[in-house]
Amino acid sequence: MSGRKKSEASPLPSRGTSPPPEDLLRGVLAGDRTLLSRAITLVESSRGEDRLLAEALLTRLLPRSGGSIRVGITGAPGAGKSTFIDRLGSHLTAKGQRVAVLAVDPSSETTGGSILGDKTRMERLSLDDRAFIRPTPTRGERGGVAARTRETILLCEAAGHDVVLVETVGVGQSETVVQGMTDVLVVLLLPGSGDELQGMKKGVLELAQVIVIHKADGPQEPLARLLAQQTSSALRLFSASEDSPRAPVLLCSSTEGRGLAEVWDAIAAEHARLDAKGMLEQKRRGQRKRWLRSHVEEGLIERLRQRRGIDALFAAVEKDVEEGRLPASAGARQILDALEPGG
Secondary structure: OOOOOOOOOOOOOOOOOOOOHHHHHHHHHOOOHHHHHHHHHHHHOOOHHHHHHHHHHHHHHHHHOOOOEEEEEEEOOOOOHHHHHHHHHHHHHHOOOOEEEEEEEOEOOOOOOEOOOHHHHOOOHHHOOOEEEEEEEOOOOHHHOOOOHHHHHHHHHHOOOOEEEEEOOOOOOHHHHHHOOOOEEEEEEOOOOOOOOOOOOHHHHHHOOEEEEOOOOHHHHHHHHHHHHHHHHHHOOOOOOOOOOOOOEEEOEOOOOEOHHHHHHHHHHHHHHHHHOOHHHHHHHHHHHHHHHHHHHHHHHHHHHHOOOHHHHHHHHHHHHHOOOOOHHHHHHHHHHOOOOOO
């Protein structure tokens, strides 16, 4: 599926900052990693003037986006997601692919910054000229995905990356959220933890398009093979169809470099299947609609917070709800009514 179209020529607004907006645009299109990083920083900014400039930049770059294979990678902490991405990304760059990795870190509650430093754990890929790694803190965003990950994917595609790998922190609703912005969802499972299938939600198995039993080496290899059999058996409990086949279950060892080619072949095959059936574009259209709605919801909350006197009202209603004097639905209605004219 090609996303390489000619961009519109309307000029970008200027902030009088360095680099100039037009240089930023040209730098992204040229695949300049420094200017791509600057563009992502701009998109992540919460300042009003930065948001306007980011929107103009994204509008110009949008026709040049969409040409990558977008892959979500999730799994419980300790499943080895960063090591897996390091080796898988290196496998792809060795084949001539340009790879972007959006490594989403949990945020420090004190500073708001990343606390895991995933880039430092991707030793091979971080030194690869054909790879771009962007660690981004979640800043409390639900689902273990950074707030502007969707926009960052578009920037990376416009910069010429063939594959975009999105790593989540692997908590809460991460599987659902990352599926809402990628084409193929890969779930990593770890053998030997004692309650792999018992702790696995049915929804995770249903959402996964490729399942990887990771760290299938050394003493854990027999456990990995057993987990693969158990997972395959569990998948048979779910209905499958031509439009929604069961996910392949694959063994992989990143430390030994085994199984990586098979994993990528499975990802590429699923992407090709979706594209051939017209389901890929349908999926992305649905994702764009949900993306719009999430921005509208975010904007409504922002505007609500900016309304004069809303903080006092919010605090009073929150206290009434917290202490059981008011049902949450009635409290929410009182706050939302403040958005009405004269409210």
